[in-house]
Amino acid sequence: MKAPSTLRIGMIGAGGVAARHAQTLSGFPDVALVAIADLDVGRSAALAATCGARSYADPERMLDAEKPDAVYICVPPFAHGAPELACTSRGIPFFVEKPLSIELAVAEQIEAAVQKAGLVTATGYHWRYSDTVTEAAEILAEHSARVVIGSWLDKVPPVPWWVRRNRSGGQVVEQLTHVLDLLRVLVGEVETVHAFGSRGPRAEHPDSDIDDVTVATLQMASGALGTLTASSLLRHKHRAGLEIVADGLVLELTETQLTIGRDGSPTTRSPGNDAKVAVDRAFVDAVSGRRDDVRAPYAEALRTHRLGLAIAESAATGRPVSLTADVGSDRARP
Ligand SMILES: NC(=O)c1ccc[n+]([C@@H]2O[C@H](COP(=O)([O-])OP(=O)(O)OC[C@H]3O[C@@H](n4cnc5c(N)ncnc54)[C@H](O)[C@@H]3O)[C@@H](O)[C@H]2O)c1
Structure with missing residues (x-):
């Protein structure tokens, strides 16, 4: 059973790198991966089944139904924009995988929205x-x-x-x-x-x-x-x-x-350490207000x-x- 201070995380995208983050997050005692959304619902259902999360086909429905404390965005480069802006408009901190976008204008729009919302962010430069x-x-x-x-x-x-x-x-x-x-x-x-x-x-x-x-x-x-x-x-x-x-x-x-x-x-x-675990730990700690060691926030x-x-x-x-x-x-x- 998770403690009341558990950080509830949602995930957008359920492919290869999402599976890696899901496995890492599932090993953190202070985190609950509550929901995973993928346009390909077969993929979100399959990954959700491995970690006891609920599965969604629509990322925005997942955000509104689950109200997660933080979100992992693990979509391919062409799909950036809507997932991040869905988080910024709801005031939800997010971790996003590299690269940030294909078009510079998309990433710049996201960065402006992050600044305006004053959100904790982290990126996959582990x-x-x-x-x-x-x-x-x-x-x-x-x-x-x-x-x-x-x-x-x-x-x-x-x-x-x-x-x-x-x-x-x-x-x-x-x-x-x-x-x-x-x-x-x-x-x-x-x-x-x-x-x-x-x-x-x-x-x-x-x-x-x-x-x-x-x-x-x-x-x-x-x-x-x-x-x-x-x-x-x-x-x-x-x-x-x-x-x-x-x-x-x-x-x-x-x-x-x-x-x-x-x-x-x-x-x-x-x-001597596992950087792929450390990058997730740092994001979780920053969102929880425990420690600020996010080394590549969105602007960086x-x-x-x-x-x-x-x-x-x-x-x-x-x-x-x-x-x-x-x-x-x-x-x-x-
Ligand atoms: N930091 C790292 O070491 C590392 C390692 C692997 C991949 N990545 C990055 O992660 C990103 C994803 O890679 P992957 O290998 O997981 O790709 P993938 O193709 O295996 O998975 C991407 C998933 O996103 C889903 N998707 C696409 N658009 C979506 C949307 N708008 N909303 C919800 N789901 C959507 C797809 O259906 C697919 O299941 C890439 O940008 C890649 O560079 C980073």
């Missing part, structure tokens, strides 16, 4: 909670990063919307965004990007209209320079991470490892999203894109 990222930030506080090399070399994820530009936004916006967020946390804001994209015929993905290779060069406000490479041409995940070079120092960060090289014998370690995630959209725009036009209008960060350090 890498920020890894203790290896904290350690890297501490090391970099003593060094000037001069060059960064980011990459995401992977397969096409098994969701049908991913290979359509107007459904996912493409690999940079949808996937590389975790690396872009890490780059901002550890090295600061990007001022200018110049990207190129290319697409070849994909026998396994005949309806794909997204670039399967993107490369970009970056100029950062600190003076550091960078390169990014993203590709979905593989049949497995080969690498997703960031290398950062300073005078006499190289750091290599992935979701599962930190390598520190100062001389000929680099050291490597795995994270929007800066990362703008960077991804700028790279996508540059790749589409072949021209450099400047981000000077939005330098600065609410929470640049983990």
Whole structure:
């Protein structure tokens, strides 16, 4: 039986990442996942059955019937807008998965509504909670990063919307965004990007209209320079991470490892905590008023999203894109 102080959570979207959050939240003694809504009611019913929640086909009906204390929004990139605005108009704090949208205007409208309602928000940039990222930030506080090399070399994820530009936004916006967020946390804001994209015929993905290779060069406000490479041409995940070079120092960060090289014998370690659990715990604690450790609230995630959209725009036009209008960060350090 849950205690009276239990936080009642609703979920919008019942796909892969929703199942992960549902499992994590079900393990928190002070949380009750009360309801799950998905336009595909078979999916919401299936996920709800795993955690004792009620199932809905209509997110707004779920919000009005259940009046949850907080909501998880786990919809694909093209579906953002209505779920968030349904929460802001009812004064309900929300956690939303990355990327924030496909169109910048949608995310900016949501951010304005969040500010007006004064809501607690959090986003799915969970890498920020890894203790290896904290350690890297501490090391970099003593060094000037001069060059960064980011990459995401992977397969096409098994969701049908991913290979359509107007459904996912493409690999940079949808996937590389975790690396872009890490780059901002550890090295600061990007001022200018110049990207190129290319697409070849994909026998396994005949309806794909997204670039399967993107490369970009970056100029950062600190003076550091960078390169990014993203590709979905593989049949497995080969690498997703960031290398950062300073005078006499190289750091290599992935979701599962930190390598520190100062001389000929680099050291490597795995994270000592589970960032995917920590990101949910921090949101629950912030909504409960227990602790404020939300590292990427909506406004902060929007800066990362703008960077991804700028790279996508540059790749589409072949021209450099400047981000000077939005330098600065609410929470640049983990
Ligand atoms: N942070 C992470 O590590 C991480 C991991 C996986 C996925 N994600 C992100 O989560 C998002 C969802 O990914 P997924 O793999 O769960 O996708 P999915 O396709 O498995 O699930 C999405 C679900 O949302 C439902 N849906 C679509 N529009 C809706 C709407 N308006 N209202 C209610 N339900 C709606 C769909 O029916 C589907 O069941 C993506 O943006 C993805 O990038 C983040």
